[in-house]
Amino acid sequence: xxxxxxxxxxxxxxxxxxxxxxxxxxxxxxxxxxxxxxxxxxxxxxxxxxxxxxxxxxxxxxxxxxxxxxxxxxxxxxxxxxxxxxxxxxxxxxxxxxxxxxxxxxxxxxxxxxxxxxxxxxxxxxxxxxxxxxxxxxxxxxxxxxxxxxxxxxxxxxxxxxxxxxxxxxxxxxxxxxxxxxxxxxxxxxxxxxxxxxxxxxxxxxxxxxxxxxxxxxxxxxxxxxxxxxxxxxxxxxxxxxxxxxxxxxxxxxxxxxxxxxxxxxxxxxxxxxxxxxxxxxxxxxxxxxxxxxxxxxxxxxxxxxxxxxxxxxxxxxxxxxxxxxxxxxxxxxxxxxxxxxxxxxxxxxxxxxxxxxxxxxxxxxxxxxxxxxxxxxxxxxxxxxxxxxxxxxxxxxxxxxxxxxxxxxxxxxxxxxxxxxxxxxxxxxxxxxxxxxxxxxxxxxxxxxxxxxxxxxxxxxxxxxxxxxxxxxxxxxxxxxxxxxxxxxxxxxxxxxxxxxxxxxxxxxxxxxxxxxxxxxxxxxxxxxxxxxxxxxxxxxxxxxxxxxxxxxxxxxxxxxxxxxxxxxxxxxxxxxxxxxxxxxxxxxxxxxxxxxx
Amino acid sequence: xxxxxxxxxxxxxxxxxxxxxxxxxxxxxxxxxxxxxxxxxxxxxxxxxxxxxxxxxxxxxxxxxxxxxxxxxxxxxxxxxxxxxxxxxxxxxxxxxxxxxxxxxxxxxxxxxxxxxxxxxxxxxxxxxxxxxxxxxxxxxxxxxxxxxxxxxxxxxxxxxxxxxxxxxxxxxxxxxxxxxxxxxxxxxxxxxxxxxxxxxxxxxxxxxxxxxxxxxxxxxxxxxxxxxxxxxxxxxxxxxxxxxxxx
Numbered sequence: 001x002x003x004x005x006x007x008x009x010x011x012x013x014x015x016x017x018x019x020x021x022x023x024x025x026x027x028x029x030x031x032x033x034x035x036x037x038x039x040x041x042x043x044x045x046x047x048x049x050x051x052x053x054x055x056x057x058x059x060x061x062x063x064x065x066x067x068x069x070x071x072x073x074x075x076x077x078x079x080x081x082x083x084x085x086x087x088x089x090x091x092x093x094x095x096x097x098x099x100x101x102x103x104x105x106x107x108x109x110x111x112x113x114x115x116x117x118x119x120x121x122x123x124x125x126x127x128x129x130x131x132x133x134x135x136x137x138x139x140x141x142x143x144x145x146x147x148x149x150x151x152x153x154x155x156x157x158x159x160x161x162x163x164x165x166x167x168x169x170x171x172x173x174x175x176x177x178x179x180x181x182x183x184x185x186x187x188x189x190x191x192x193x194x195x196x197x198x199x200x201x202x203x204x205x206x207x208x209x210x211x212x213x214x215x216x217x218x219x220x221x222x223x224x225x226x227x228x229x230x231x232x233x234x235x236x237x238x239x240x241x242x243x244x245x246x247x248x249x250x251x252x253x254x255x256x257x258x259x260x261x262x263x264x265x266x267x268x269x270x271x272x273x274x275x276x277x278x279x280x281x282x283x284x285x286x287x288x289x290x291x292x293x294x295x296x297x298x299x300x301x302x303x304x305x306x307x308x309x310x311x312x313x314x315x316x317x318x319x320x321x322x323x324x325x326x327x328x329x330x331x332x333x334x335x336x337x338x339x340x341x342x343x344x345x346x347x348x349x350x351x352x353x354x355x356x357x358x359x360x361x362x363x364x365x366x367x368x369x370x371x372x373x374x375x376x377x378x379x380x381x382x383x384x385x386x387x388x389x390x391x392x393x394x395x396x397x398x399x400x401x402x403x404x405x406x407x408x409x410x411x412x413x414x415x416x417x418x419x420x421x422x423x424x425x426x427x428x429x430x431x432x433x434x435x436x437x438x439x440x441x442x443x444x445x446x447x448x449x450x451x452x453x454x455x456x457x458x459x460x461x462x463x464x465x466x467x468x469x470x471x472x473x474x475x476x477x478x479x480x481x482x483x484x485x486x487x488x489x490x491x492x493x494x495x496x497x498x499x500x501x502x503x504x505x506x507x508x509x510x511x512x513x514x515x516x517x518x519x520x521x522x523x524x525x526x527x528x529x530x531x532x533x534x535x536x537x538x539x540x541x542x543x544x545x546x547x548x549x550x551x552x553x554x555x556x557x558x559x560x561x562x563x564x565x566x567x568x569x570x571x572x573x574x575x576x577x578x579x580x581x582x583x584x585x586x587x588x589x590x591x592x593x594x595x596x597x598x599x
Numbered sequence: 600x601x602x603x604x605x606x607x608x609x610x611x612x613x614x615x616x617x618x619x620x621x622x623x624x625x626x627x628x629x630x631x632x633x634x635x636x637x638x639x640x641x642x643x644x645x646x647x648x649x650x651x652x653x654x655x656x657x658x659x660x661x662x663x664x665x666x667x668x669x670x671x672x673x674x675x676x677x678x679x680x681x682x683x684x685x686x687x688x689x690x691x692x693x694x695x696x697x698x699x700x701x702x703x704x705x706x707x708x709x710x711x712x713x714x715x716x717x718x719x720x721x722x723x724x725x726x727x728x729x730x731x732x733x734x735x736x737x738x739x740x741x742x743x744x745x746x747x748x749x750x751x752x753x754x755x756x757x758x759x760x761x762x763x764x765x766x767x768x769x770x771x772x773x774x775x776x777x778x779x780x781x782x783x784x785x786x787x788x789x790x791x792x793x794x795x796x797x798x799x800x801x802x803x804x805x806x807x808x809x810x811x812x813x814x815x816x817x818x819x820x821x822x823x824x825x826x827x828x829x830x831x832x833x834x835x836x837x838x839x840x841x842x843x844x845x846x847x
Contacts, residue, residue: 109627128629129622157629203806206637207846210806213765242734244702439666441701494701496732499666506666507630577622579629593630595622 046070049165050264051084056091058098062112064134064156064166065105072259072266076194078165079106079156086188086264086288087154087168094149094175100142102134109133109158112142113539113579114170115326116152116310116556119144121576124539126157129577129595133158149174150310151284151328153188160197162585163290165190165264171284172310180306181282181332185273189296189323189345189354191258191289201586204252204498211254214351214374216247245442245531247377249495250456252532252586253291255352260292262345262354270365271356273343280334281358282306287323290585293348293533293559295457295465296321296329298341298358299369303331305466309555311542312474319463322348322455324535324559326583333358340366348457348533350374375457381531381562422548424449424567429488429527436504436529440492443529444563451547455533455561473551477544479571483523487514491560491582491592493530498590500530500582506591513597514580516572524568528560534587535559538596540578543568557583572598636663637846641758644842646815650833653680656840662696669696671706671730673740685716692726703731710744713785722746722785733757750782752792766803770811772796788822801844809844 049069055062065080081087092098104110111133113125123144127133134140149172156166169188173179193200203210224233240247265271275281283303287294297303297320304317307330321329323345335341335358342365343356350371357365431443454465493500501509516522524543526536535557542554546567560566575598582592642658658675676688694708706728713721724746733739741755758772776792799813818835819827827834 128626132626202635205635215762217762217764241736244732244736438698438701497666508632
């Protein structure tokens with residue numbers, strides 16, 4: 001290799017020295033040395049990071065390594081599982097018993113967490129909570145019964161390894177093997193960076209807004225003055241800056257460093273899913289990214305949602321789904337004729353997208369939609385709905401306000417949703433007396449239920465966007481008891497210093513786990529006191545979302561919009577210690593994490 | 600027999616639930632606290648004033664620590680080119696810092712200032728600072744300084760970043776100093792001593808490296824100004840600056 005390099009350099013020096021009109025020549029041979037692909041020769045020898053293999057059966061072997069692989073055309077060093085990143089599809093069957101031997105070939109400890117699976121807590125794969133982790137060079141054997149079916153995924157729960165591609169899809173077939181469609185495709189979305197994840201974390205810690213290149217500038221202010229007048233503009237800007245909050249703080253890590261991947265492929269590589277004319281197709285959508293909410297659509301194709309987080313729901317047909325980090329959605333699509341469709345997932349902050357194609361043969365592609373404009377948080381994000389200030393400001397900026405959006409996307413379609421009372425509306429929430437301390441730069445003055453609100457970023461969208469209030473469980477869940485224990489947790493943060501916590505306290509600042517009494521029915525109330533979206537994940541037990549529908553949908557990951565409150569019912573039927581955390585990787589690592597002890 | 604089964608079951612449940620609660624100490628913490636740090640030269644510049652003097656200026660902070668407690672080093676100073684005078688250190692401070700409110704740190708430390716000469720007459724002092732972001736997003740560093748002689752002085756700096764584009768900014772900046780008690784030794788009468796106002800236009804080459812151009816105006820105030828006038832020295836100064844904001 002070094003020989004090759006020096007040889008080409010020598011050749012270059014020689015030809016440059018010998019040639020008149022060297023500039024032309026320089027341009028011709030410059031790729032060999034002057035571009036970031038200085039290692040082109042070796043890059044060409046690299047295999048792509050994705051492998052697309054499937055693992056099934058009663059005994060599965062998985063080997064974790066770190067290899068140089070081709071990602072989005074450049075050489076990266078992802079963590080691989082059996083040589084690929086994302087790892088192989090683990091395909092199991094409901095009712096089976098599985099043994100999974102995970103061998104760690106890394107130089108550091110690792111783990112695999114089976115996201116969404118109901119299993120004994122010692123098999124859950126969270127270092128420090130369920131087991132000590134898998135030490136370098138050793139093998140850990142996971143062994144458990146598969147008691148459910150649906151679309152799930154797996155990922156490392158050690159440090160920031162997930163950001164390095166240590167993740168993969170997991171599908172569990174129902175006992176009867178019926179996939180509910182003629183064909184199925186599994187789509188796992190992820191965000192890749194060539195930076196060291198620890199550098200990413202440091203940038204967030206020491207330089208707020210490091211990755212945000214869509215901030216408000218003088219142009220936005222001038223536009224606001226044109227649209228809503230000087231006085232309202234000044235009032236609104238003054239409000240945000242007095243609070244020291246940033247309405248463009250949508251995602252912490254953006255397309256400035258991320259390449260968004262669909263099944264390991266960048267948008268140019270264009271992953272293709274094939275179908276035959278007349279088929280119905282089940283798409284198993286998994287958001288396996290570290291930090292990115294995706295808005296998923298297939299232009300000109302309706303998505304019929306049949307399962308959420310692996311669990312069946314009554315079919316609901318939409319045009320677009322916001323997939324929070326770690327959520328999964330199963331949708332049925334019915335392409336027309338032999339048409340070619342773009343599978344499009346834009347990041348919530350519109351800084352980039354993942355893309356693939358649904359077609360009848362490989363090599364086809366069609367128009368890729370333009371990214372929608374960068375959304376901006378409305379006053380509702382501050383939890384001011386109903387307050388005097390909100391009334392004042394709301395009129396100033398209805399366009400960018402989420403409220404107008406909710407109207408057209410959900411209440412128009414299902415007006416009855418709006419009036420349905422849900423338990424959380426009746427429950428008054430409490431902030432800790434110190435306003436959650438210095439770790440919380442904001443408390444929501446008046447948090448509300450926003451389950452019928454699709455959130456920001458759907459202005460001018462004419463199709464229906466899925467909202468949580470659309471979801472109804474397809475079957476009756478086994479436990480119908482009224483809750484006997486209520487637990488309230490607030491989602492708190494201080495963006496300026498990148499501190500993230502529950503109730504203003506990081507994981508390292510609390511001495512006790514959250515306690516669920518074994519056998520009880522627990523009502524968990526979550527209040528988002530921050531300006532950001534948070535996907536909150538409970539390990540080991542389902543959370544039934546009290547959205548007013550019966551049966552309620554059940555989830556392993558629940559996304560909360562800024563200043564939103566939700567209530568969830570949990571059957572504390574799984575003894576042991578379980579992780580409970582924000583599934584934004586760097587929020588979790590910053591301390592937005594708890595252990596739930598069921599005993 | 601039945602009793603034995605029930606008893607056995609209870610024992611089993613008890614054992615099981617006690618196992619469930621135990622996390623061996625040898626296990627790693629699922630989430631660790633992180634320690635971070637930064638060295639930031641907010642101003643690293645050459646200025647040219649209305650008397651055609653070229654002055655090199657630095658203004659830096661560095662910190663290391665966690666979310667709540669941090670160790671700070673702050674330093675600021677200037678050196679006029681070719682004037683044969685030594686470098687003037689306006690401050691060199693080492694502080695312990697604690698986060699007391701979401702946007703504010705309270706800092707306590709020691710510092711020194713003066714001209715860096717061999718027969719140095721440095722002013723050593725203790726310092727209390729309130730450091731952070733005020734409402735309306737002004738970055739503020741205000742200090743109360745008590746020197747060895749017990750003289751008390753105050754300094755306050757505030758700056759604001761106004762975004763022109765995603766990578767360029769207009770930054771107004773103001774600094775004011777005042778003395779609560781007179782210091783003959785260090786030539787500081789009571790009252791306001793000086794004010795300095797600056798405006799810089801900064802363009803990021805990267806987040807870490809951002810060159811800028813700007814201008815400033817400064818003048819002595821109150822008794823300090825009178826003193827300068829009495830010796831025929833100029834009371835105010837204007838200048839242009841060329842520099843970079845750099846961090847690593």
